[in-house]
Amino acid sequence: MFAVTILGNNSALPMHDRHPTSQVMYCHDQLFLVDCGEGTQIQMNRYKIRRNRIRHIFISHLHGDHYFGLPGLLTSYGLNGRTEDLWLYAPAPLQSILELQFSAADIILPYILHFVPLQEEGILLDEKRITVSCFQVSHRIPCWGFLFKEKEKPLKLNAQKLQEYAIPSSFYQRLKAGEDYTAKDGSIVKNEWVTHPPDPPLSYAYCADTVYDETIAEKIKGAGLVYHEATYLADHEEKARSRAHSTTRQAASIALKAQAGRLLIGHFSSRYEILDGFLTEAKEIFENTDLALEGATYLVPG
């Protein structure tokens, strides 16, 4: 599964039974936590998230609605006897904050917490099937987006053609990697005669909190699923700019420019109880848009 589950979709003030930002990203067999607003561990209980499978946590920036749930989650992992290492990718000052909190509570975590400060754009995590990289977005304080991306997949074999050219199965792996096959009689079977192109890599771009910034579209170009904040409806564009947030139309414009497959919008301002207008406005610019609803899971399209 390559998908994201929304745990919180509201902006800073929790209201209307909506919670501050947090998402769980599923990349095949791995779970990642992206931001961790207050109440995230309670939302994890509600939506039955298998939190012990999370090994990497990504925090976009240090406004409280994106991390005030983290100290509690880290403490609870300890109380639950976690021993597996945990990696935390976040702006540098978070490390001192956590250290002070643990020291004041006289807590020593029973697991190793690796703190990785976010400093420059690039790859944070390079796993067998995926990479996770960070990119800068434009907010009032340093703020990072995250791109979860499958690696290039091997070519697909064309079973019928393999038989036709009598290629031994021992050579299949090399075909998948792109090699041509040379038969015993010296004749060459070109790779493209017996393979199909692989499925394109799946990718999810989390654009965090940001003002409208077209450079983001370049950074996430071609992402299958894009999450972009839409704190305000379009008529509050000036308010959005002044708070370094975005509107529905701006979020949709970024998805359009990025040639995204699908758009998720969230981080709704507490001033809106009803969210219908968000969807309508964004769809006018980018049809394949969904509201990020708490408890819902959104698949990354291929």
Added chain:
Amino acid sequence: MFAVTILGNNSALPMHDRHPTSQVMYCHDQLFLVDCGEGTQIQMNRYKIRRNRIRHIFISHLHGDHYFGLPGLLTSYGLNGRTEDLWLYAPAPLQSILELQFSAADIILPYILHFVPLQEEGILLDEKRITVSCFQVSHRIPCWGFLFKEKEKPLKLNAQKLQEYAIPSSFYQRLKAGEDYTAKDGSIVKNEWVTHPPDPPLSYAYCADTVYDETIAEKIKGAGLVYHEATYLADHEEKARSRAHSTTRQAASIALKAQAGRLLIGHFSSRYEILDGFLTEAKEIFENTDLALEGATYLVPG
């Protein structure tokens, strides 16, 4: 109203739709917040607490389940445009933690936050009708209980006797303060002939997280309502001691020794989904016991 509303009654791990510790104390026209576990501001929404009327917040100790909701609440006050001063009574290290958090978020609160470090037992707040004082309890890290207490009230006048002795109404205030009345003919009307004793002062003792400690009973002697933690059932006394917590029977014993009017127990361990046993066990020792249930309000008996 002299009463307390429970916002969270669970111990450290939020479970079974129970939340970490937080209470709102009503002392006539004032609201006080006592502890502020993660999710407190969300619980305030749920139970329609008039949070803007809170001017004083008391934090017992720096285990996260008693204060991880505080940074979010303080930030939200700011986002909501609070300008009225706020007083925060808490162990000293909390000040640096909050300063680091506000600095990382580049936030300047639009109201003045007065930080009062808890250092010794005694009166923290001396208002017209009440005092709030703190007392030490025995936990793994420095931990404080709080006693909310009405001041001595004036004597009550006996209307019939006032008439009988023809005492002018201009002297009533002095009668209430305990003076005798001297009539024009020099005869003395003794105060006790024309007054009734005042109602005893109401008081609420919040005993925070603590191991069984009989000295606490002395500190809260005669309190109308006592909140005492009961993290475990009685058969987990050894576990309670090792974690510096209390059992049902221990909480009830403190209430009995303190000659309390009524006992509230809370801070239930996540291992218990059903709480019936807590009430049964405590009542065996102290009959007038209630479970601290979230959203419920408990009156301080006179």
